[in-house]
Amino acid sequence: MNFKRKLLALVALTMALSMVMLSGIASGQGAVKNQDTMVVQSFGGPGTLDPSFSYDTASSGAFLWTIYETLIFFSGSRTDLYVPMLATEVPSIANGGISRDGRTYTFKIRQGVKFHDGSPMTAADVKYSLMRFMLLDPPGGPAWILLSAVLGLDVETTRDDNDKLIPDIWDRTNRAIQVKGNNVVITLKDPFGPFLNIMATWSIVVSKRFVVANGGWDGAKATLAKYNGLPNEDQYTLFDKASGTGPFKLDSWDRKTNTVVLVRNDSYWRAPAKLRRVVLQTVEEFGPRRLALQNGDADYIAVDRADQLAVTGIPGVSLVDDLPILSTDAFFFQLALNAQGNRNIGSGRLDGNGIPPNFFSDIHVRRGFAHLFDRDRFVREALRGKGTVAHGPIPKGVLGYNPKGQWYELSRDKAIAEFREAWGGQVWERGFKFTLLYNAGNISRQTAAQMLKEAAESINPKFQIDVQGVPWATYLPQYRGRQLPLYVLGWIADFADPHNFAQPFLSSNGAFTGRQGYKNADADRLIEAAARETDPKKRAALYAQIEEIAFRDIPTLYTAHGVRLVVKRSWVRGWYHNPMFFVGFGYLYSQSKQ
Amino acid sequence: MTVLRVPINRSLPLRAVPVLLVVALVVAAVISVSPEVRARVVSRPLDVVAFLVVVIAIVAFWSIPSDLAKRLKRNPLSITGFTIIALFVIVATLAPVLAPPTSRDPYLIPHEGFAPDPQPPRAGHPLGTTGRQFDIFYGIVWGTRTSFRVALFVVAISTTVGLILGSVAGYYGGRLDEIVMRVTDIFLAFPGLVLAVVVTAVLGKGLDKVMIAIAIVGWPTYARLLRGEILSVKQRDYVEAARAMGGGDLRIIFRHVIPNSIYPFLVVAAFDMGVVVLVAAALSFLGLGAEFGYADWGQLINMSRSWILGVPGNPFIYWYTVVFPGTVIFLFVLGWNLLGDAFRDILDPRLRGQT
């Protein structure tokens, strides 16, 4: 009985304690926490701070326009209008910055700008930075963006098929980028419409002196091979150190907690930033992130669409929604499946228990699916109505986007009619069975797959689709082996130009189409012509034709263009959105806390 | 040592008859009252038969006076454990009747629409629906089958492997023993959950992979346990005697050594039945569980992860997404733990003399 008494005492003590605790809650709301410090919590933190290696939004978002700056910058929320940054003016044909033939761009480099290490920024630094970005070229890195823009669309890497450095790649780059006094003159192999747009994001200027002092590449041809194509992040000099020109300096990157701390650059070339410090924290779980926001410990947090309700209505927190980002999600049809060892296509024949490898090469099958998929409902339910129904690859906010683009009407009857025509009527008669894969963890893609499956199975009981979520490590090899009959993926812009969408989605060597087995000579011709064209009006017309092909041939069933949800404390001032910002917290230079 | 070899009175005692009668009456009453229930029952005769067999087996076990049942009944916690597990067995056998499947694969939880937020209990969805509108009741009922399947598979595989390797190592000793023990050392030196994660990540997603992963992690414990027991039993007189009489190795192992070393083994197995479900839930948390929408408790509780913290100003609005799956997992683990405890107290000869 002694035990019972002790227990009772314990319970009483706990109760008393909790009363005390609860009475203490009321305090602490209202005042701005960490006045001069902006705290951002997101999942998936940076993996490197080296601009030549970084090719993911978390890494690039940490340093771009905070530590490092670009020659030109986006004007406000526009993606097609620029303001000077490290260049003193935006090149145009009118001011002589762009040559008449559209191949030569002259950037007048701003004088009096200092790197964080105190050295002045010169035109030579700019040239070095561009060459470093293009030529270090880590496997799977971003170098191709500038390589193909400057050296011609077919140049996407600095190495040949045997991973050997191409001997004259340095010379070609060195010739293309010239320093003339305080100007940097870039001569493109072919005129390239998106070039300025690319420069607004990818012309990241680093200090040559700093890189060399830390044992990095000195810019010479002879030493390039030693630095080119190294596989690991820490083999790149600027992996965890930085000397840029931006409004914030890198204070530390604690990789243990994956926290990046930036401090104000007091000798910034404009007025110093209002914030004294920026802390970018990585918190993988949503729960602690949300509570940190609620308690004012974080000013911005990343929120998945599914968790939106959990941050709605917190006092002192504001949600900004419907912010366009340049992305396109879609179902991809595999027109030429690899049947070998393929477990996704059942019997491999059109006998009701499988599909033949060329099942989707019949356009009626593809059109049938297009008539079935309820894109409005997808946006409404899976994306909470936040998103734009897609009529083609080009998203809202990019030249060539057509809000009234034509698409297949949602109609059971029309779908049935198409399926009846497919494969001489055999599809409708015998039915089919295949597996639709998505990469596990992506809820909106999972929902899209489920919706398509249910729609198809509802029109004919002989239609069978198994939906399967698989980890990335299972997905990728099957994708590469052309074993996925129908799959869901998405694309986010590298630069805000229709070329960055038309090319992967429709060109016969595009990132997607290259594997789908789709080829249309007209599309290829138009894409190349549109890329070389510099007149926006003519380009828009060309992209209209390209979208027309995307509709008619339908190698890909477009679902939606994404929008971003930004969740922040209401005391944040000076925030704005641009579709090309990699991260929700936007441009920190202009921001402060009330 | 022959704990279970107490003479059993094989005549069905009269006490069991009324219990069976009451069960039959209740079932009959429910069936006759509700036409919907009747339709379900009639459409699934096999499941109903299975259900009746299970009920009879449980009642028989409880009523036939055996040493085991007698000792089980002495402790209220043991009775609780037995009752809980018996109820889960009944739910599992009756799953198609309780929650009639609607799609090709009965283990896929039906859903109505794709709305991202959970919806409270209502007609047709007695326990509410999760985010993406999966029916919680259906998930729990069919998840019972999943849980038994996973737990039984894992425990069966790991006990079998553990039994074979453990008894071989323990009985033969020498180099064989050394090798087997070093292998178990290696497996035990790796944190179980992380090893399970590696195996699942290598094999790919899916419940079958999860089962294999947990079994791979689980067997060394059994092997070591059995080996230790065998080492002590091996020296006993009756084994020596059997050997002296020219009994073959296999015969000695199976007839004399294992039966006398098996009890601690069974106790651990009972505990493990509950633990497996928790490990599967943990894997689900790390994103390596069953297929999305598959009737699996681990997945259900994992789906409620964001809602445990509640919604600002209304912390308990989505309580049903947490409470129902949480309760069944809790009861399942509790049931097996209590049963395991009961087994140990009953079977451990060192504690038997005590009351």
Added chain:
Amino acid sequence: MTAFVGRRLILLPVVAFGVTVLIFALLQFLSPDQRASLYVTDPRQFDRIDSIIRAHGLDKPVHIQYWNWLKELAHGNFGWSKTASMRVSEAIGAFFPNTLELTIYMFIPIILIGLWLGTKAAVHRDRFADHFSRFFAISLRGLPSFVWGLIVLMLFYGWLNWFPPGRLSLDADLYVRSDQFRTYTRLLTVDALLNGQVWIFLDALRHMAGPILTLVLVEMALLVRITRSSMLEVLRQDYVRTARAKGLAESVVIMKHARRNALIPVITLSSLLFVGLLGGVVLAETIFNYPGIGKWGAEAAVQLDVPAVTGFGMFIALVTVLGNLAADILYAAVDPRIRVQ
């Protein structure tokens, strides 16, 4: 005794390398494409997969990869962990002290509460105290630990704002990273005290309280059970009966005669528990965003970060073997029967 310890020490490399062989053997199931998935995370890298595979040597047969790994290891290079953005050796050095610290703090309440409840249960066998302690302990074990973790997080961070997640608060973190703070042991609370910074010590404790509370709740059950059965056995022994017969007070019998002897197996199992806790912290570390080795290990395993998993496994294996060895030595020291043998 020396021979025994020596034999166990020989075992050390066997087990450690056995773990690495195990991991590489598991990898036999993976194609180079699958392994490349760690480095290829975006459709725009799809064209480059071949060169990525070659750059990381993923297309070589597994035994060659293992050999290369061993060669690198001979130079003290465990490889590069993509998930931690660190060398594997750096990552272990960064994460392990955090987890060790967490484990030490969590160990104390588990032992105290476990012993108390376990003794109560044994002494009052089959009575209320027994049922209550067992039920209590089992109940806490009855939910996945992440559920408890989220509940603790909600109560103590969301409502009370007492125990925030993470490692340190902003100010403390900046101070620790500055030159004013010297690192001695890498155990943050110890270093804070050595630096004479009590506020950092308290701040670190505050951040550890959440995971500690969660794991104490979950892991206590095992110790309650062990203590109970160990006590039951001891209480039956002749010397306890003798002590009772002598007319000693029941509390003296239990505390002095019974419990002390019952502690022997508890000690061994506690040290095993200590090692077990190192593996059990994965979910708590994840939920409380605590930069520990378990969180990293699990993340690396999920993403198939092979060098990380291998290095992690090898290191934990070493710790486990050493921990078991310590337990055995302790056991021998406490129990005279073993010493004689």
